[in-house]
Amino acid sequence: MHREILIRFDRCLGCLSCEIACAIAHAEEQTLLGAITQPKPPQKRIYVEQVESRKAPVTCRHCQEAYCIDACIAGAMHRTEEGVVTNLGREQKCIGCWMCVMVCPYGVIRRDGEQRIALKCDRQCLDDQKVPACVRACPTKALVFTTVEEFEAEKRHQYLASLT
Known part of the structure; x- marks a missing residue:
């Protein structure tokens, strides 16, 4: 669990x-x-x-059905073995398309405009x-x-x- x-x-x-x-x-x-x-x-x-x-x-919330994972066109957003939904630690990098920002039902994904990546817990x-x-x-x-x-x-x- x-x-x-x-x-x-x-x-x-x-x-x-x-x-x-x-x-x-x-x-x-x-x-x-x-x-x-x-x-x-x-x-x-x-x-x-x-x-x-x-x-x-x-x-x-690191949702079970994470819309941000489904919406990520770069394939950067994924779930780790610990259940954490993140866009870090993968070969595919966040490209700053902000699709995850648009679909997050909680509004907790923000953009880092300088690095052009999505930031979240x-x-x-x-x-x-x-x-x-x-x-x-x-x-x-x-x-x-x-x-x-x-x-x-x-x-x-x-x-x-x-x-x-």
Whole structure:
């Protein structure tokens, strides 16, 4: 079973810690100072959005039926053995056609105009415990890196606990 980045919506404060951690993890020096001072700012791959009073981090879901893979005319977008949908690590390179941007139902693929490649969550930010930077940085634990089955079980336990 693959672990996913899942969200406890009721815990998100909209603090942007996940966005900052993502940008730092993708910076050349991987430090806050390094990210701020490098000539080209690092690109985040998670977005905190707000609709009315609800705030929520949004990132690539690495969908089972990934439209971005089907739409990639270069053949760069693919699924790794770990279940990560990415356009990195293949002989075929992203050509910047932006088809993946157009078909992503979550709007989480962005373009890097300078390199002319699509950017999205690539899970290249995992630490020694194999936890993504955005999850590590979340002060309220709104982001969790777990299996869907474990997440479901936790929600059931929370619900039952609230009944007593």
